[in-house]
Amino acid sequence: DAGVTQSPTHLIKTRGQQVTLRCSPKSGHDTVSWYQQALGQGPQFIFQYYEEEERQRGNFPDRFSGHQFPNYSSELNVNALLLGDSALYLCASSSFLAGEYEQYFGPGTRLTVT
Amino acid sequence: RKEVEQDPGPFNVPEGATVAFNCTYSNSASQSFFWYRQDCRKEPKLLMSVYSSGNEDGRFTAQLNRASQYISLLIRDSKLSDSATYLCVVTGGYNKLIFGAGTRLAVHP
Numbered sequence: 001d002a003g004v005t006q007s008p009t010h011l012i013k014t015r016g017q018q019v020t021l022r023c024s025p026k027s028g029h030d031t032v033s034w035y036q037q038a039l040g041q042g043p044q045f046i047f048q049y050y051e052e053e054e055r056q057r058g059n060f061p062d063r064f065s066g067h068q069f070p071n072y073s074s075e076l077n078v079n080a081l082l083l084g085d086s087a088l089y090l091c092a093s094s095s096f097l098a099g100e101y102e103q104y105f106g107p108g109t110r111l112t113v114t
Numbered sequence: 115r116k117e118v119e120q121d122p123g124p125f126n127v128p129e130g131a132t133v134a135f136n137c138t139y140s141n142s143a144s145q146s147f148f149w150y151r152q153d154c155r156k157e158p159k160l161l162m163s164v165y166s167s168g169n170e171d172g173r174f175t176a177q178l179n180r181a182s183q184y185i186s187l188l189i190r191d192s193k194l195s196d197s198a199t200y201l202c203v204v205t206g207g208y209n210k211l212i213f214g215a216g217t218r219l220a221v222h223p
Contacts, residue, residue: 042118045211
């Protein structure tokens with residue numbers, strides 16, 4: 001049973017560029033949440049997707065957007081990259097319908113903006 | 115004020131020591147509480163849930179005081195493999211996780 005997978009593992013981008021990160025949830029999970037973890041900090045909630053809609057959003061600008069597909073996989077898009085967007089981006093999945101609220105994290109995508 | 119506050123450490127302890135981590139949270143409406151463990155450059159992993167009655171899992175004991183909005187984690191008989199960052203976590207709406215900045219633990223021989 002595959003856990004949460006994320007791609008790519010690492011990414012280097014230049015300021016002003018756009019990036020797309022991908023996440024496949026654990027089998028049987030229907031909810032995907034994205035978190036940003038800057039160096040030395042705890043993960044910060046970006047947004048959560050359920051039934052292909054953004055259900056809740058953290059304190060992040062509109063440059064951060066996402067999508068959930070019918071197979072429950074998800075993408076995180078960041079436009080107009082800033083140096084401060086350099087971080088580990090974590091995807092977590094859970095099952096709202098099954099009432100399983102434990103969130104399982106993927107290994108993350110490490111984004112470096114130069 | 116941060117929603118979840120932890121002592122950043124680092125805590126440097128010898129093998130076999132007992133170490134305690136504390137955490138406070140600001141939202142009295144938080145429903146669920148956890149400790150996660152994060153190894154260097156890895157994803158966070160759930161260590162244990164925290165209940166008002168207190169709960170124990172082997173060498174680990176977690177406690178919640180809702181009145182004081184205070185969460186603790188006690189690690190007994192520390193092992194080298196316990197070296198990691200311990201993240202205090204509370205839930206917000208729709209089960210979003212609100213993390214503290216983490217407490218670093220280094221266990222030395």
